[in-house]
Amino acid sequence: MSSILLRPxxxxxxxxxxxxxxxxxxxxxxxxxxxKDHKRIAVMYFFSISFMFLIGGIAASGIRLALxxxxxxxxxxxxxxxxxxxxxxxxxxFFLVPSIPATLGNFLVPLMIGAKDLAFPRLNLLSWYxxxxxxxxxxxxxxxxxxxxxxxxxxxxxxxYSNSNVVAVTFAVFLAGFASIMTGMNFIVTIHKMRAPGLTxxxxxxxxxxxxxxxxxxxxxxxxxxxxxxxxxxxxxFGLCIFDPSCxxxxxxxxxxxxxxxxxAVYIMVLPSMAVVSEVIACFSxxxxxxxEFVAFSSMAxxxxxFFVWGHHMFVTGESMYAGMVFSLLSFLIAVPSAIKVxxxxxxxxxxxxxxxxxxxxxxxxILLFTIGGLTGLFLASLAVDVHLNMTYFVVAHFHxxxxxxxxxxxxxxxxxxWPKITGRLYPEGWAIVTAVVMFLGFNxxxxxxFILGFLGMPRRYHYYAPPYQFWNDMSSAGATIMAIGFxxxxxxxxxxxxYGEIAGPNPWGAKGLEWTVPSxxxxxxxxxxxxxxxxxxxxxxIHAAEIAGDYSHLQFDHPFAEAKHSDKPTNFEEH
Amino acid sequence: xxxxxxxxxxxxxxxxxxxxxIYTATWIMLLGLLFVNYLQSxxxxxxxxxxxxxxxxxxxxASAVVLIMxxxxxxxxxxxxxxxxxxxxxxLLFTTLGDYITRHWIHLPQGW
Amino acid sequence: MSIFxxxxxxFASQRLAHQFEEINQQNECYxxxxxxxxxxxxxxxxxLFLILSLYRMAYPASFEQAHAVxxxxxxxxxxxxxxxxxxxMTMCVRAKMLGDYRMTQLWLGLTLLxxxxxxxxxxxxxxxxxxxxxxxxxxxxWETTTPGAYTGSYSSQFSTTMPANAxxxxxxxxxxxxxxxxxLNMHKRQLFFSLYFIMTGLHAVHVIIGILIMGTLFxxxxxxxxxxxxxxxxxxxxxxxxxxxxxxxxxxxxxxLIGKQ
Ligand SMILES: [Cu+2]
Numbered sequence: 001m002s003s004i005l006l007r008p009x010x011x012x013x014x015x016x017x018x019x020x021x022x023x024x025x026x027x028x029x030x031x032x033x034x035x036k037d038h039k040r041i042a043v044m045y046f047f048s049i050s051f052m053f054l055i056g057g058i059a060a061s062g063i064r065l066a067l068x069x070x071x072x073x074x075x076x077x078x079x080x081x082x083x084x085x086x087x088x089x090x091x092x093x094f095f096l097v098p099s100i101p102a103t104l105g106n107f108l109v110p111l112m113i114g115a116k117d118l119a120f121p122r123l124n125l126l127s128w129y130x131x132x133x134x135x136x137x138x139x140x141x142x143x144x145x146x147x148x149x150x151x152x153x154x155x156x157x158x159x160x161y162s163n164s165n166v167v168a169v170t171f172a173v174f175l176a177g178f179a180s181i182m183t184g185m186n187f188i189v190t191i192h193k194m195r196a197p198g199l200t201x202x203x204x205x206x207x208x209x210x211x212x213x214x215x216x217x218x219x220x221x222x223x224x225x226x227x228x229x230x231x232x233x234x235x236x237x238f239g240l241c242i243f244d245p246s247c248x249x250x251x252x253x254x255x256x257x258x259x260x261x262x263x264x265a266v267y268i269m270v271l272p273s274m275a276v277v278s279e280v281i282a283c284f285s286x287x288x289x290x291x292x293e294f295v296a297f298s299s300m301a302x303x304x305x306x307f308f309v310w311g312h313h314m315f316v317t318g319e320s321m322y323a324g325m326v327f328s329l330l331s332f333l334i335a336v337p338s339a340i341k342v343x344x345x346x347x348x349x350x351x352x353x354x355x356x357x358x359x360x361x362x363x364x365x366x367i368l369l370f371t372i373g374g375l376t377g378l379f380l381a382s383l384a385v386d387v388h389l390n391m392t393y394f395v396v397a398h399f400h401x402x403x404x405x406x407x408x409x410x411x412x413x414x415x416x417x418x419w420p421k422i423t424g425r426l427y428p429e430g431w432a433i434v435t436a437v438v439m440f441l442g443f444n445x446x447x448x449x450x451f452i453l454g455f456l457g458m459p460r461r462y463h464y465y466a467p468p469y470q471f472w473n474d475m476s477s478a479g480a481t482i483m484a485i486g487f488x489x490x491x492x493x494x495x496x497x498x499x500y501g502e503i504a505g506p507n508p509w510g511a512k513g514l515e516w517t518v519p520s521x522x523x524x525x526x527x528x529x530x531x532x533x534x535x536x537x538x539x540x541x542x543i544h545a546a547e548i549a550g551d552y553s554h555l556q557f558d559h560p561f562a563e564a565k566h567s568d569k570p571t572n573f574e575e576h
Numbered sequence: 577x578x579x580x581x582x583x584x585x586x587x588x589x590x591x592x593x594x595x596x597x598i599y600t601a602t603w604i605m606l607l608g609l610l611f612v613n614y615l616q617s618x619x620x621x622x623x624x625x626x627x628x629x630x631x632x633x634x635x636x637x638a639s640a641v642v643l644i645m646x647x648x649x650x651x652x653x654x655x656x657x658x659x660x661x662x663x664x665x666x667x668l669l670f671t672t673l674g675d676y677i678t679r680h681w682i683h684l685p686q687g688w
Numbered sequence: 689m690s691i692f693x694x695x696x697x698x699f700a701s702q703r704l705a706h707q708f709e710e711i712n713q714q715n716e717c718y719x720x721x722x723x724x725x726x727x728x729x730x731x732x733x734x735x736l737f738l739i740l741s742l743y744r745m746a747y748p749a750s751f752e753q754a755h756a757v758x759x760x761x762x763x764x765x766x767x768x769x770x771x772x773x774x775x776x777m778t779m780c781v782r783a784k785m786l787g788d789y790r791m792t793q794l795w796l797g798l799t800l801l802x803x804x805x806x807x808x809x810x811x812x813x814x815x816x817x818x819x820x821x822x823x824x825x826x827x828x829x830w831e832t833t834t835p836g837a838y839t840g841s842y843s844s845q846f847s848t849t850m851p852a853n854a855x856x857x858x859x860x861x862x863x864x865x866x867x868x869x870x871x872l873n874m875h876k877r878q879l880f881f882s883l884y885f886i887m888t889g890l891h892a893v894h895v896i897i898g899i900l901i902m903g904t905l906f907x908x909x910x911x912x913x914x915x916x917x918x919x920x921x922x923x924x925x926x927x928x929x930x931x932x933x934x935x936x937x938x939x940x941x942x943x944x945l946i947g948k949q
Contacts, residue, residue: 110707117707119717185724192654193717194707219724220665223732231886239825240882242739247824247875247882248747256672257735307668311675321682323675530709593785603775610767610940614760617945630941637937645778646930652716658723662730669731669738676742 021424021521036121037524041128042107043422045098048128052094052135055142057487059087063463064446064480067473070465080463081148082164088151089169090142093176094135096407097265100272101183101218102127104414105211107422109187111515111522112205114196114531119189127182134175141168150461152262155243155254159235167236170229177222177229180268184218187211196514198533202296205513205537206282206289209296210275213303217264217271221307225261228254252318259310267306269403270370271299273410274341277363280413281345283511284360285352286547288538291344298337305334315386324383331381338374342367353547357509358432362413365440369405373398376451391461394454397447405443412439412490419494420504424521427501431493439486445479510543510554594650602644609633702918718920722927733935736887740942743883747876754880755943757822762813763944766806767936773802774933781926784919789909792922796906799929803899810892823885824878884943891939894932901925 022039025031032040062083066075075083106124110117118124141147147169149158158166191212195204231242232254241247243254282289289295311319311327319327345367354360376398379385389395412435419427449472454460458469465473507516514531515522543554613633616622622629643649648659708714744751780795821827905925908916916922 115707119707120721121707123721181725181728185721185728188724189717189721192720193713219728220661220731223728224669224735227732227735234886240886241824241875241878242882242886247878248743248750249879250676250742250746252675253672253739253742256675257738260669260672307665320675320677320679322678326674525706593782596779596782599775599778599782603771606771606774607768610764610771613941613945614764617941618760627946630946634938634941638934641774641930641934641937645774646927651719654716655719655723658720658727662723662727662734665727666730666734666737669734670741672738673742673745676745 019519020523021519022524023424023521025524034125036117036125038106038110038118038121038124039422039522039524041124042103042105044128045102045106045131048132048135049095049098049103052090055139056087056090056095057484059083059090061480061484063087064477066463067465068477070463070467070470070473075463077463078148081150081461082142082146084461085147085150086142089147089173090138092151092265092269092403093173094131094138096269096403097176097180098131098183099269099407099411100276100414101180101187101211101214101268102131104276104411104418105187105214105272106183108207108418108515109190109211110194111421111518111526112208112513113191113194113199114514114527114533115190115194116526116530118186119194120186123182124186127179127186130175130182131179134172134179137168137175138172141165141172152258153229153232153254154258155232155251156245159232159244167233170233174226174229174233177226180218181222184215184222187215188219191215196531196533202293203533203536204296206278206292206295206299207275209299210271210278213299214268214271214275216300216303217268217306221261221264221268224257225265228257228261252314255314255317256310259313260307263310263313264303264306266399266402267302269407270410271302273366273370273407273413274299276410276414276417277345277366278341279511279513280359280363280417281348282538282540283417283509284355284357284363285349286355286540286544287348287352288536288540289344290347290350291340292537294340295344298340301337302334305330305337309334309381312381312386315383316390328381328383332378335374335378338370342371342374353544358427358429358436359413359417361433361436362409362416365436366406366409366413369401369409369440369443373401373403373405376401388457389454391459392454393450393458393460396460397450397454400447400450405447409439412436415490417509418515419497420508421515421520421522423498423501424504425497425501426504426508427490427497428493431489435486435489435493438489439483442479442481442483442486446476446483447479449473449476449479508555512538512540512543594644594647598644602640606637606640609637702920715920718924719927722924726927726931729931733887733890736883736890737938737942740883740887743879747879750876751880754877755946757820758884758944759813759816760944762809763940766809767940769802769806769809770933770936773799773806774930776802777926777929781919781923784909784922787919789912793906793909796902796909796922800899800902800906803895803902803929806895807892807899810888817881822881824882828878828881887939887943891932891935894935898925898929898932901928 022037032044035041035044062075063080066073066080066083068074106118109115142165145165147162147164147166149162149164149166153166153170158170191204191208231240234240235242235244241249243249243251245251278289278295309327309331311323312331315324315328345363376394380389380395380398416427416432419425453469453472453476456468456472458465504520506519508520509516514527514533517531518526546552546554613630616629617626642659646659648656702711702714704711704714708717776795776798780792780799783791783795817823902925905916905921909922
């Protein structure tokens with residue numbers, strides 16, 4: 001059997017990639033910079049956010065380096081403050097918020113719903129330009145002095161006492177907010193109005209549900225933080241007072257308005273990852289996702305309920321006790337839809353014909369880390385426990401488990417899963433699996449000690465600490481090194497795969513969904529003719545049955561893992 | 577416009593449009609309400625009800641603009657839905673007031 | 689008798705963009721898209737209205753005194769101007785839908801005139817407020833004819849919780865109570881004027897953006913540019929302009945009119 005494997009000969013070599021597709025239809029710089037093709041914009045977004053991730057990652061390395069020793073060995077306190085602020089702001093507003101929606105979302109939404117493009121292609125391009133301008137301002141602000149307020153810009157520090165580049169940074173975040181609003185508007189209209197005939201709401205892939213829920217948050221929440229940051233800017237520039245206690249203003253009002261967006265923003269980061277994970281798990285367990293409707297509605301529930309819990313960030317900053325009680329209760333409630341998702345993913349894997357490929361390993365990593373992040377969130381949502389844990393490393397560890405363990409593992413799962421679709425070539429599976437494992441171990445080494453540090457009472461945002469914290473800090477920094485290696489690996493093997501990766505063909509995973517029916521990379525216009533959808537999403541019954549019977553003819557390549565399955569599966573089946 | 581109809585590129589939408597008299601009537605109503613609002617505030621002090629009256633008048637005016645001038649009433653359910661979403665979500669933002677109203681319900685010990 | 693007229697035959701024709709399948713889908717996409725944008729605008733201004741309500745409730749007396757110096761006649765004139773502008777805009781959209789370029793141009797011109805008129809009135813108003821040192825900041829100054837008007841300003845509903853009031857009550861008990869209290873009340877008036885300038889200022893920015901868009905449209909329509917063959921650009925500009933009107937419908941009474949409680 002081995003390597004012959006049903007691969008049509010014309011899939012060999014570069015010939016198939018010479019077919020007209022979105023990557024090669026024109027290669028001038030102008031054809032990229034002026035493109036209105038959602039796929040090209042997605043690629044440009046991918047490079048931009050990866051660059052910002054690199055900068056944020058360098059700042060993170062600086063933080064972990066500084067924390068190896070509780071003195072000014074490496075950086076002064078001021079530099080340390082500027083590093084963690086830059087890290088937080090860049091990672092949150094310039095990487096995590098646009099990460100999956102602007103790259104995978106942009107690329108896949110029209111493909112998955114059978115449309116030729118998003119509803120507003122020019123708006124989509126504008127979104128990228130706004131993002132680029134915002135990033136440039138942000139990087140400029142960091143280069144010329146930085147900002148020391150932390151990513152939350154709390155009042156009155158940010159408006160009166162800070163001497164750093166608050167105006168430039170808040171303006172950059174304001175602009176980045178508009179970039180994500182534009183993406184959100186585009187998705188909402190596209191998903192409402194551009195679905196292919198027959199593609200009803202309950203036939204949509206869960207990725208689309210996730211994108212819709214994310215877009216809702218972007219459109220409803222972002223303007224609030226935009227105006228809030230604008231007010232901070234106006235206070236600094238013109239001496240106006242809105243949140244300033246010296247003229248009767250309430251600094252806590254800033255926190256209300258900031259978290260009204262920034263709590264839901266956590267779901268902007270994690271809902272897309274959940275959306276990716278739903279796709280990956282359904283594909284690699286060869287089953288319809290268990291309780292499709294529940295998973296779909298839990299996305300909507302998370303998006304909407306996410307707006308009702310912002311006050312849990314203010315339990316100890318002076319919010320009314322009654323408001324605290326209500327927000328605590330609501331924060332507990334939002335664990336329910338998240339748990340529904342986790343249970344349904346597990347149930348999907350159960351008795352599936354599981355193919356343990358790299359995207360699935362990332363996805364399982366997501367589930368584990370998100371579960372830890374979510375459950376520790378419940379500690380912080382309890383009023384009394386929060387008094388002890390608030391503003392400690394416990395909080396830091398919790399939100400990194402959600403935002404790195406959740407969002408980035410989902411992002412990696414999605415990037416690997418759709419890499420063949422985006423580039424037309426396969427990444428090296430072995431390296432990808434190694435990366436997933438290294439990242440998972442490195443991540444836990446980095447952030448699990450921080451739960452302990454927080455529980456022992458080490459406050460966040462300081463780089464001096466008492467001797468008992470030394471061991472855990474060193475362990476965390478050591479783990480960060482491993483994690484950094486994990487993040488570097490894809491850089492190399494993805495670049496390698498662009499030239500030497502195996503030709504993927506339209507559907508390397510044997511996955512369901514309209515995006516897998518078009519060639520990889522897809523042509524500029526996506527579909528030669530708009531498809532008519534007649535089946536529900538994740539109709540894997542036929543594939544599942546075929547694979548159980550030892551028939552792998554739907555896999556059009558000799559991927560090492562598939563080959564292994566290919567050779568032993570039939571014998572297994574015989575034994576039964 | 578019928579001379580364009582041979583052109584494949586040019587399409588005609590199914591669309592209904594209210595008669596101009598509807599718009600003119602709305603305009604006059606808006607100005608009337610504005611003056612009622614103004615006169616009430618200047619010449620008739622109703623104490624705590626001032627704000628209620630002003631807000632009710634504002635809401636009527638805004639609804640008229642949204643429903644008639646912006647044509648939401650003549651559009652599909654989807655447009656109606658999105659027109660409503662913003663105002664509903666704004667109400668959620670206003671629940672922030674709940675924090676401020678309940679803050680003085682409990683007396684904290686001195687020094688807080 | 690129907691309030692509607694003119695089904696499809698009378699309508700101007702439209703061009704289909706490549707990503708759409710049919711014209712009704714395209715139109716609805718644009719309208720819904722514009723509304724999602726307006727949703728963001730509602731939340732944007734809504735946060736400011738929240739802040740205004742909150743501080744009004746906290747400092748009713750200071751806010752009442754501060755609002756009394758606003759020039760109601762200017763605000764009222766502007767309200768009339770904007771509402772009329774909105775009406776002209778609907779007529780403009782209607783004319784464009786019917787493909788009547790001459791009337792479109794006329795109504796759009798009138799709307800533009802209203803928009804510019806609004807800014808002229810507003811700039812006179814701002815000028816007089818700057819002259820009286822009502823812009824917050826170091827130069828803020830409050831002239832009063834009746835010194836007694838200051839008393840009672842600290843009868844706040846939230847007196848135990850708002851931070852400034854903590855300072856306030858401390859100040860009242862101290863020897864220097866009178867000047868400090870007076871100072872604080874002046875600061876709270878700054879709070880009112882900060883909100884006044886930010887809200888009207890952002891509204892004015894929206895008016896300026898509206899003028900730029902409508903001005904561009906005016907010339908495109910005048911020279912029959914193909915990009916305005918479709919009525920959608922005018923329709924969407926109309927939606928935006930009505931929203932600007934709605935903001936003023938709320939701003940005018942809340943800033944200028946409601947004083948006594
Ligand atoms: Cu939160």
